[in-house]
Amino acid sequence: MVEYRTVQTTCTYCGCGCGLLLEVMDEGLVGTLPMKTHPINEGTLCIKGWSVHEFVQNEKRLLRPLVRENGDFREVDWEDALKLVASRLKEIRDTSGPDSIAGLSSAKCTNEENYLFQKWMRVVVGTNNVDHCARL
Amino acid sequence: MDGLEKARAIISELLTKDAISGFLALKMVNGHPMPSLFTRVDELDGLYLGEVRYPLTKILTGLARKYPDNTFGILTRACDERSLIELYKNQQLDPEKVTFVGMACSGELAEKCDCSRPYPSRIDIGEKVERHGDPAGVREIEALPEEERYRHWMSQFIKCIKCYGCRNICPVCFCTTCTLEDHNLVHLGGMPPQMPIFHLVRAMHMADRCIDCGLCEEACPADIPLRTLYRKVRETVQSLFGYVPGESTEDLPPLETLGDGTFEIGGSSREQRG
Numbered sequence: 001m002v003e004y005r006t007v008q009t010t011c012t013y014c015g016c017g018c019g020l021l022l023e024v025m026d027e028g029l030v031g032t033l034p035m036k037t038h039p040i041n042e043g044t045l046c047i048k049g050w051s052v053h054e055f056v057q058n059e060k061r062l063l064r065p066l067v068r069e070n071g072d073f074r075e076v077d078w079e080d081a082l083k084l085v086a087s088r089l090k091e092i093r094d095t096s097g098p099d100s101i102a103g104l105s106s107a108k109c110t111n112e113e114n115y116l117f118q119k120w121m122r123v124v125v126g127t128n129n130v131d132h133c134a135r136l
Numbered sequence: 137m138d139g140l141e142k143a144r145a146i147i148s149e150l151l152t153k154d155a156i157s158g159f160l161a162l163k164m165v166n167g168h169p170m171p172s173l174f175t176r177v178d179e180l181d182g183l184y185l186g187e188v189r190y191p192l193t194k195i196l197t198g199l200a201r202k203y204p205d206n207t208f209g210i211l212t213r214a215c216d217e218r219s220l221i222e223l224y225k226n227q228q229l230d231p232e233k234v235t236f237v238g239m240a241c242s243g244e245l246a247e248k249c250d251c252s253r254p255y256p257s258r259i260d261i262g263e264k265v266e267r268h269g270d271p272a273g274v275r276e277i278e279a280l281p282e283e284e285r286y287r288h289w290m291s292q293f294i295k296c297i298k299c300y301g302c303r304n305i306c307p308v309c310f311c312t313t314c315t316l317e318d319h320n321l322v323h324l325g326g327m328p329p330q331m332p333i334f335h336l337v338r339a340m341h342m343a344d345r346c347i348d349c350g351l352c353e354e355a356c357p358a359d360i361p362l363r364t365l366y367r368k369v370r371e372t373v374q375s376l377f378g379y380v381p382g383e384s385t386e387d388l389p390p391l392e393t394l395g396d397g398t399f400e401i402g403g404s405s406r407e408q409r410g
Contacts, residue, residue: 001175002157002158002173002175002199002203002206003173003175004158004160004171004172004173004195004198004199005172005173006170006171006172008165008166008168008170019168021170021171023171023195023198025198025199025202026202030198030202031198033171033190033191033305034301034305034355035168035170036169036188036189036190036354037168037169037188038168041357043354043355044299044301044355044356044357045299045301045355045357046297046299046357047297047298047299047300049299050299050300050301050304
């Protein structure tokens with residue numbers, strides 16, 4: 001059975017939100033096209049957008065959280081990963097103070113998520129050490 | 137019968153009598169036209185014949201690599217037909233495995249694309265509109281003194297963000313190893329070729345293949361007037377070799393047959409196809 005279709009989606013790489021068409025052939029992703037009729041990118045993309053189909057199915061892509069123990073990584077589920085992060089952050093804050101922690105947010109998030117993140121750093125953790133990957 | 141009904145009738149017939157495995161055209165999904173392979177007659181309700189262009193023949197090249205024994209139908213505007221001709225000659229597609237349904241473009245689209253001949257050799261859908269491309273862009277830059285011309289192009293190329301969109305969208309860019317990212321020339325994790333090398337390499341490599349469809353310029357986020365550059369290269373190829381890419385199914389691409397004709401451009405795509 002031959003198959004070729006394109007699936008409309010939004011690029012996950014940054015906050016611009018460019019429209020993409022992922023090309024599906026025989027149930028596999030084979031390419032990315034910029035959406036010509038999308039109001040944001042109007043048929044253009046950057047090199048990251050053009051390569052979306054590659055990272056989606058890259059074998060090096062992390063699919064589960066990893067915890068480093070004695071220099072090695074161990075796969076854990078989300079519940080355990082979040083529990084560990086929360087308890088360690090609390091421990092560091094209590095022993096070394098809130099300003100020993102910094103938060104780095106992401107250009108891949110929405111404005112609302114970034115707002116929430118800085119709010120969380122300031123109110124819950126208690127520090128103004130917040131920055132954003134787009135400034136790196 | 138309007139164009140859409142006529143197109144549906146032609147494609148239905150091709151699909152019903154099993155002349156093709158699928159028909160490549162644009163389909164309206166959630167208010168946006170997007171490339172799709174129609175394999176069933178009932179899907180044709182979503183067929184779109186409007187003015188949005190995607191590189192359908194490039195998609196067809198991918199389909200032919202994946203399904204080399206199948207025959208596909210394709211909605212073909214004049215620019216698509218010119219690219220098909222180059223793809224046949226460069227052995228990327230087998231003409232016997234392609235069934236084209238020709239569509240003439242509207243006057244508005246022809247104007248928008250600055251098209252030189254907005255209708256294919258056989259018109260199945262649409263009305264023929266005559267139009268001639270405007271070489272004013274090339275003439276204007278040619279008229280500048282050399283130093284100014286140089287400054288003009290450098291100020292255009294410097295805007296490039298190296299998205300590779302011009303290459304990715306190009307229907308006649310088919311090499312499986314592209315010089316612009318060949319690991320022997322461009323190191324993994326390093327920077328892509330700098331300007332103007334990047335742009336001039338592409339212009340040279342497309343010299344006897346560029347069919348002046350303008351998709352590269354439409355895909356350029358930096359608004360670099362790529363078409364003006366490639367049109368100049370097309371003119372040079374025409375004056376040197378009398379060759380216009382996409383025009384004739386007979387004339388051989390000059391850069392593939394230089395010398396006594398025994399030299400051929402190598403590459404894995406050719407070897408793959410034997």
